[in-house]
Amino acid sequence: MFSWFGKVSFVPYSKISDFAVHLKDGHLMGTVCKNCGYTTFPPRADCPECMSPSFEYKEYSGRGIIYTFTEIAAAPTGFEDQAPYTVAVVNLEEGGRLLAWTGATIARDEVRIGMAVQVVPQIFEESEKIRVYYSVERPGTTWGKAPAPHLG
Amino acid sequence: MPRVGVIGIGHGRFGRRSDATVQELAFEAYRLAMQDAGIERGDLDASVVAAVPEYHKQRSVAGVVQEYLNLNPKPTWLTEVACASGSAAIRTAWMAITSGLHQVVAVIGCQKMTELETAEILALMGRVGEVQWESVFGTTFPGYYAMFATRHMHEFGTTREQLLEVAVKNHHYGALNPNALFRKEITLEKALASEPVASPFCVFDCCANADGAACLILAAEDRARELSDEVVWLDGVGCATASMSVLRRPDLVGLPSAQEASRQAYRQAGVTAADIKVAEVHDCFTIAEIMAYEDLGFCAKGDGGRYIADRRSYIGGDVAVNVDGGLKAKGHPIGATGVSMAYEIVTQLRGHAGERQVPGADVGLTHNVGGIGQYTFVHVFRRD
Numbered sequence: 127m128f129s130w131f132g133k134v135s136f137v138p139y140s141k142i143s144d145f146a147v148h149l150k151d152g153h154l155m156g157t158v159c160k161n162c163g164y165t166t167f168p169p170r171a172d173c174p175e176c177m178s179p180s181f182e183y184k185e186y187s188g189r190g191i192i193y194t195f196t197e198i199a200a201a202p203t204g205f206e207d208q209a210p211y212t213v214a215v216v217n218l219e220e221g222g223r224l225l226a227w228t229g230a231t232i233a234r235d236e237v238r239i240g241m242a243v244q245v246v247p248q249i250f251e252e253s254e255k256i257r258v259y260y261s262v263e264r265p266g267t268t269w270g271k272a273p274a275p276h277l278g
Numbered sequence: 279m280p281r282v283g284v285i286g287i288g289h290g291r292f293g294r295r296s297d298a299t300v301q302e303l304a305f306e307a308y309r310l311a312m313q314d315a316g317i318e319r320g321d322l323d324a325s326v327v328a329a330v331p332e333y334h335k336q337r338s339v340a341g342v343v344q345e346y347l348n349l350n351p352k353p354t355w356l357t358e359v360a361c362a363s364g365s366a367a368i369r370t371a372w373m374a375i376t377s378g379l380h381q382v383v384a385v386i387g388c389q390k391m392t393e394l395e396t397a398e399i400l401a402l403m404g405r406v407g408e409v410q411w412e413s414v415f416g417t418t419f420p421g422y423y424a425m426f427a428t429r430h431m432h433e434f435g436t437t438r439e440q441l442l443e444v445a446v447k448n449h450h451y452g453a454l455n456p457n458a459l460f461r462k463e464i465t466l467e468k469a470l471a472s473e474p475v476a477s478p479f480c481v482f483d484c485c486a487n488a489d490g491a492a493c494l495i496l497a498a499e500d501r502a503r504e505l506s507d508e509v510v511w512l513d514g515v516g517c518a519t520a521s522m523s524v525l526r527r528p529d530l531v532g533l534p535s536a537q538e539a540s541r542q543a544y545r546q547a548g549v550t551a552a553d554i555k556v557a558e559v560h561d562c563f564t565i566a567e568i569m570a571y572e573d574l575g576f577c578a579k580g581d582g583g584r585y586i587a588d589r590r591s592y593i594g595g596d597v598a599v600n601v602d603g604g605l606k607a608k609g610h611p612i613g614a615t616g617v618s619m620a621y622e623i624v625t626q627l628r629g630h631a632g633e634r635q636v637p638g639a640d641v642g643l644t645h646n647v648g649g650i651g652q653y654t655f656v657h658v659f660r661r662d
Contacts, residue, residue, distance in 0.1 A: 132414025136405065168411045168525060194432075194530055196424035197477040198416060202404025203397065205416030210474075213415055215425060215524065223525040225412050239432045259414065 130256045134204035141171030148183065149247045149258045152271030155183040156222060167222030188245035189265070190216040193223065195237050212237055214262045216245060229261030279376045283502030283509035284659070286315025286495030289621045292609035293459045294392050295489035300334055301346035303491040304388040307614075308347050311384065311493035317505055322495075323380035324353040328367035328387040329613035330360060332402060335393060343386060361562065362648030363387070364492070364616025365517075365655030371496045372515050381501045387617030388491035399487070406649065408523040420484050422524060422650045423563035424476040429530045430565060431478065433580065438478055440583035441564040442469040445482045447592060448561060448600050452607020454634045459488050459609030483564040488609025492617035494624070510624045514547030514643075514658030516540055520651050531580075533651030536573035540645070540656045544575075547658035549641055551575035554597050554658075556626045556636040558619035560647035561604040567591075570645050571599070574656070598636040601626075616655065619644035627661040 129138040130146040148155045156167035161178035167186055172179050193215045201209035212228040214237065224245060228237055244267045250257040288310025290303055298306075304327075312318075325347070327340035336342050340356040357366035364387035371383040394402070407417045430436045446466055452458040469482035502509045518538035521527055528534065544550055551574060559574070561567035568582035576597050577585045585591060591599035602608055602622040605615060623642040625631050644657045 128410075133416070134404070134414060136409035136413055140410065168523075194425040194429040196421050196428060196479075197474075198418055198421045198424075199474045199476060200418065200420065201416055202418055203401040204404065208416060211416060213417060213421060213425070215530070225415055225417065225525060227415055239429065 127256070130258050132259055133250065133257060142169045144183070145169050146258055149260065150249060150256060152247050152269055154186045154188045154245060154247055154260060156186050156220070157181045158184045165221065167218055167220070167224060186218055186220050188260070189219040190243055190245060192237065192239055192241045192243055192262070193217045194239060195228070197234065216243060216262055218245070224260070226260050226262050229263045231264040231267050232262065281499040282372050282375050282496055282512045283499060283506070284494055284512060284620070284624050285497050285502050285506040285509055286311040286317065287621045287624050288312070288314060288493040289457050289618060290491045291457050292488045292490035292611060292614075292618075295390065296392065298489070300329070300336065300339060300388050300390040301342050303390060303489060304343045304386050304493070305346055307388070307491040307493035308384065308386055311495050315495045315505060317382070317495065319348065321382050321505070322349065322352060322384050323382050324374060325349055325384040325386060326357060326367040326371045327354055328357050328363040328385070328617060329389055330358055330363055331356075333389060333391050333394060333612070339388070343388060347386075359653040360648035361560070361610070361612045362616055362646045362653045362655050363613045364618070365644065365646035365657060366616070368494065368496070368512070368616065368620060368657060369515050369517060369655060372512055375496060375498045382495065382497045385494045385496060385617055386491065387493070387614035389611035389613035390489045391487040391611055392489055411523060411525065418476060420479050420563060421476040423565050424479045425524070426530050426569065427478055427563070427565035430568070433531055434583065436568065436583035438470065439466060440587050441478070441568065442466055442482060443586045444561060444564040444567045445469050445606050447586065448604040448606040451601045451634055452603025455603045455608060458603040458607050459486060460603070460607045479563060485562050485605035485610045488611045490609060490611040490614045490618070492614050492621045494617055494620055508628050509662065510627045511660050511662070512657060513660050514543035514545075514549070514656070516543030516546070516656040517654070518542070519653050522652050524650060532569050532573050533647060533654055535651050535654035536570065536645060536647065536656065539654045540574045543643065543656040543658045547660065549658060553641045554643050555639045556598045556601065556623060556642040557645065558602070558622050558643070559599055559604070559645040561600055561606050562610060562647070566647065567600065567604065574643070574645055593634065593636050601631070601634045601636060616644065616646040619646055620657065620659070623659045627659055
């Protein structure tokens with residue numbers, strides 16, 4: 127159900143669609159190649175190193191450091207009501223990067239390169255359909271998790 | 279392998295061209311290039327059209343251009359690598375000629391960007407990045423380059439003023455270019471006070487969409503010498519790529535594709551950065567020109583802000599950069615831009631640039647970037 131991921135979905139189908147299901151359950155997942163161990167975030171189904179199509183999910187802590195950011199004033203279609211919003215690129219503690227909005231626990235004017243942050247799985251509460259994403263929050267921010275990932 | 283020479287160039291006016299279709303724009307540039315080369319339709323073996331399809335209502339734009347130029351049944355094909363499509367057309371024409379398949383090829387870069395409604399443009403704008411992991415957070419084209427700028431300022435102390443000095447320079451030269459969209463100087467104060475777009479960028483950090491076309495006629499060495507007495511040679515064609523996603527890049531303070539493409543082009547042409555007298559670089563946003571100085575080796579990584587502040591990219595400095603106004607002042611009809619860059623370098627190397635002529639220009643380059651550095655083409659041109 128990759129169509130669950132994002133306020134606006136551009137990619138309804140993917141071999142790593144269960145990523146969105148895990149995110150709804152409160153788990154941020156990267157992938158590990160079952161053949162060579164290549165580990166990556168964002169997740170991908172097919173190993174770029176050994177070409178194996180066999181992978182499993184690996185949970186990431188979501189801890190990281192802001193690498194760069196911008197506050198977007200001129201928003202594209204579907205995001206007008208959010209503007210202005212800050213988009214940050216976060217270097218994750220376990221390796222890999224993600225890009226996401228800064229969330230409610232970080233004020234607009236305190237976003238800095240080098241800031242320690244916690245990436246938190248989120249559900250758009252106002253949406254009738256399931257819509258999940260993740261946001262960049264203050265370290266120590268907690269959230270609800272389903273007991274264990276129920277998908278392999 | 280024969281050398282490839284430019285024997286004809288043509289350039290239409292860039293701007294909001296509500297008066298013309300894309301094929302009519304293409305015709306303006308084509309007619310001028312054919313007249314400049316002094317050749318006839320029968321002398322051409324093929325054409326290559328550069329355009330980014332999603333801006334046009336007409337699908338498969340090469341077909342309508344080829345018909346309107348009256349070039350049927352000669353072969354044509356379209357090249358598309360976002361904002362670098364024009365340079366991709368030049369590269370494939372170079373390949374067609376060096377392979378021996380064709381002798382004389384017309385390269386036509388054309389784009390009509392104002393055909394779309396604002397809502398359609400805003401929707402397209404939301405899909406410039408990698409759509410699976412990035413566009414879902416409302417990323418925009420200025421937003422991506424803004425993140426490079428934020429990081430560049432953090433690592434190297436580059437300032438807002440240095441960024442906007444790029445816009446001031448390019449407007450200064452754009453005022454002298456009859457084909458430019460904006461033909462007026464701007465002040466640093468005015469630029470700093472413009473509306474925010476994506477921090478740290480405001481309106482004057484960003485180039486503008488435009489309609490327009492440019493054309494080159496390329497020929498194999500023997501034919502070029504036969505047909506022209508002021509051939510400019512395309513001696514280095516570098517091209518490299520980098521990941522679509524900015525999340526998979528080694529850093530966000532430069533474009534690895536530009537660094538690699540320039541190494542290839544310098545090596546092939548047998549020149550170094552120090553030999554370049556005039557350059558057209560891809561200043562879609564102010565930081566992009568500053569990173570270009572560094573990626574092309576005009577200065578060390580991190581020194582780009584000081585390079586413009588010290589006016590080293592003005593005429594009379596180390597390398598005259600974007601003295602036609604660049605994308606910033608000339609406008610950026612994305613399919614035409616790479617060909618327009620080559621038009622300016624050939625004009626400079628022929629010594630025909632008038633008020634904005636770079637004295638002693640004998641070697642020049644174009645640096646044309648697609649997207650956020652997913653593709654970069656660096657072409658080195660030289661006169662005899």
